[in-house]
Amino acid sequence: MIVVGPTASGKSGLALQLAQRLNGVILGADSRQVYKEFDIGTAKPSKADQDLVPHYLIDICKPTATLTVADYQGEAQRLICDIHRGQGQMPFLVGGTGLYVNAIAKGLIIPKVAPQETLRQQLGTLGQPQCYAFLQQVDPAATQRIHPNDAVRTLRALEVYYATGQPISDQQGENPPNYSMVYIGLDCGEDLRQRIERRTHQMIDAGFVDEVERLINRYGGDLSLLNTLGYAEIKQYLAGDITLAEAIMLTVRHTQQFAKRQRTWFRKERAIEWFDSNDPELIGKVWGYLQGELGFLGSEREQNRLLGVPPSSPNPHG
Template identity: 65%
Template sequence: MNYNKHPQLIVICGATATGKSGLALELAQRLNTVILSADSRQVYREFDIGTAKPSVAERQLVPHYLIDICAPTETLTVADYQEQAQELITSLHSPLLLVGGTGLYIKAIVRGLKIPRVAPNENLRSQLSGLGQTQCYSFLQQVDPIAAEKIHPHDQVRTLRALEVFYITGRPISEQQGENPPNYPILQIGLQCQDADALTRRITQRTEMMVTAGLIEEVKTLVDKYSWDLPLLDTLGYREMKHYLAGDISLSEAKALTVVHTRQFAKRQRTWFRAYPDIQWFDADRPDLVDQVWQRVQEFRDNISMNLS
């Protein structure tokens, strides 16, 4: 039986700089398949070096999807991403690789999150923000007490989102959320660095490589084209280099801050992914990593074959 005709998904996730892309390229070639990106910044065109976007050569070697699908001035919502990813999973040759460190993107796919399709409304958010968080949270307790119980009183972002959904749709966000997991088999592989110093070295090396590859020039081009105020320029790596270009800090300080902030970001990613028991973890620094993961992939596919036969 040809089990390639049935949707199958292999997830490669984990913190930044753990080698997810390199492992995925190797697996994709062995499986003769493609890679779906699960990175919330790689979806944006022109943000290449600072997002560690796969090179042209890598994309020629293995087709990549969900990269460069949105202009820097646009907003791609999680619901937009989920819709496009789900369409690819059901239409492309299986198994597919879903690769990245954006936990919410991955959760949206593997858990089948139900996401209210309500685009951000800046005018409404501005009006609500002007009332203050205390008043907004009080409103939320009145219109959606279930959501209010799950949202911390000081969490302005989630409070505003819940109110936004309610005022636009007329229905509480708690009624529109939930999960509808897909019925196809999923294998989740996580990469982690057991040695904190090893991860720091990886991050430092990658930061230096990005600068050498032209990160500063990339930031300058983006500033010239879109202005200093483009929100994406306030994200990791770009923010620090923007301050360097503005003359606020030296290049060495910008690189050092990038390393520090990347380490902090990696810690938050680890905390997110650690909450999901279905992820099978592998040491990113083990010399036989590819062979060990490949063995697990083969076991996964053999089990599918047995269940379908």
């Protein structure tokens, strides 16, 4: 089962409820939660949540190392195979990193080329317009899928080309897995900004500033992960460039922009069945959908047991 949606939409909470009732385990699909020590700012599942349901693909990489999509895919596929061979557990792929989700759900064929830091630095000094022009020359097919302003994917495509001598477009494709999948999507419309703002303040209250300061002291401010969402803004505050209130405001704004991009990504996937996070009957509606899709949830009594609904008292007159 796959549970996706924009950040702060409540997908982790829903997945936790479903996994508890379906003997499930949760596989994270978040490109930052895979890194150790980056906890508060990535909204990692709490220890209490991890005690309720086993979580995997979290804290599997040192902050100074690089986990490629191919690395993630290999580890996730191995785990899913192990789970399927086990004692009837259901794997839940949960997260907002669309590329991670597609790597598993669609079986993306990914060139196994490690990051070439020196090459990236050299290309980066040329600027995105020049790099994109190079890509148009060596791999015009790739530019049909990569936006001219997408520096990350442009550099990756050039990196693969120069490392292998072959265009990345010739090395990509899909090899979907042979097991069935059910997609659940969560969204909450205009309420998302309020959710993001509330969660940002909760992160600050939980010690996010101290976390960033500790990471800077340990790894230095140039660590690439410290330039990601939330961490970059708090780093600016710690450097004295902006106030804490400004850092919070910028984090909310940038997170909202990120959530918009996530929405755009996931809305392209027609297999996703969308639900409203704010619906008071959310769990019941999701359960009803799963009953139709999976067809194994059993009788109404069994459904209620799994949902945690207490059995009704016997009718003394019946």
